[in-house]
Amino acid sequence: MFRDFLKRNENKDKFRDIPDGLWIKCPQCSQIIYSKDWNENLKVCIKCGYHDQLTAYERIDLLIDDSTFEEFDTHISPIDILGFIDTKPYTQRIKEAQEATGLKDAIVVGKGEINGIPVYIIVMDFRFIGGSMGSVVGEKVVRTVERALKDRIPVVSVISSGGARMQEGLFSLFQMAKTSAAIARLSDAKIPYINVLTHPSTAGVLASFGSLGDVIIAEPGALIGFTGPRVIEQTIKQKLPEGFQRSEFLLEHGMVDLVVERKKLKNTLFLILNHLWRKSWKES
């Protein structure tokens, strides 16, 4: 199955966020790489292993079996409840993000299969206002969990978020409580919940449904933490150590279960679900 998956990704035209025939400079090691090779290697640098961000649909293509994905809740969109204006109105920010991404908000949810195992999947998209969580993200997480509770199907969430969406004020903060409460119900029902932390996974999303998984997987080199490094440096007035708040650092400190490179991610999820799901999901 694993080999099939790799083969599938080899000759796929799905990672076409960057068109073929261009040259890409790796943001980490500055290696110049042909865009076709970049895409075919799942946007991971061949030379240094840098994991570039994926869009929500690229992530779904990576993890979910072909033609098994069914998207839900595409009819929910954000509103400017506070009439928030900073350097531009929130309504304009929403519109620009929607036009740039084709998404209604920073999240895609649905149902699909991972090597034949049915899952509900929650994927965040960093391109949409920094993957920030407002009311729509919170609502879609909760609806997904509610479906999983009803169908007794495991949930996988892939995080890519800078935290709560400031423009929705305390409504955003309270999405942390709302989503965590939903995960508590999932946990009580003994339905597996797995987090995949990708770059970056920080603040309000990490400190709620993003870190409450039975198993927490991180992609290599992802920034993972409650407070961003810049704010910490300003507060403590010292340079942060090399590798601080990166996946490997969190593994060392016992905060994530494993760090898994992108090409092995789907199979790792499959193996974990295979262990947890069969034992717990049907009875009780």
Next chain:
Amino acid sequence: MERKLTPWERILLARHPNRPTFSDFLDALFDNFIELHGDRLYGDDPAIITGLGTFNDESVVVIGQEKGKSVQEKMKRNFGMPHPEGYRKALRIMKMAEKFSLPVISFIDTAGAYPGIGAEERGQAWAIAQNLKEMSVLKTPIIVVVLSEGGSGGALGIGVGDYIMILENAYYSVISPEGCASILFRDSSKAPEAAEALKITAEDLYKLGLVDEIIPEPNGGAHQDFEGTISNLKSALKRVLKKLKEKDVKILLEERWLKLRNYGRFYEEAKEK
């Protein structure tokens, strides 16, 4: 005639050096208080005080963020900015409250969870998330009181409950007005504008349905007439505690879930298909 205070003026009141801190409320509201220390995992966080006390002749579990008064005490208490140990201590005490069927009263007053190396190494986000999850299903009543500063996730980490009260001049926000000003307005001196835009005053939050009750403060703020403030808070706590304690735990938890479930405003088109 009193002019209505601007959001920024209220924030300045919430941060006023003479404003009573949690320990003042602790002394004034509870008898026989016994402080309990430590998270049983790593350490004891002085930014959060937890313990057992008597309120209105009943035993309760009390949790609160304490900023400290003297310079020395402020340092010791890290200006009320908790580390993961503080949240884990609070959770330990809450689990005890559940075990012995004691209601929890949790007092918020923090600029935020501490942004430091140790806090990150020991899982600040994990500690807060765990509390949000556990508090949402804790089988005993939880009353939350926002005393002065409700600073983001650091406040919410002890702030999930059945009933949320907020003092009239307190604020509760997803980000500090200064932080919001520097990130979104690209100018940290625009904090007053950010405070306005974020809708973080007690009055705004009540109108938005995010808090349940505003505890009135005397003119000029809680420090001008602490007795008056305490008397308002005490009667509200008595009334709400009585109501919550009468509820069957199952109903209490179902109502808590619905309260959390309904946070959020969005636009929903007529259903697809």
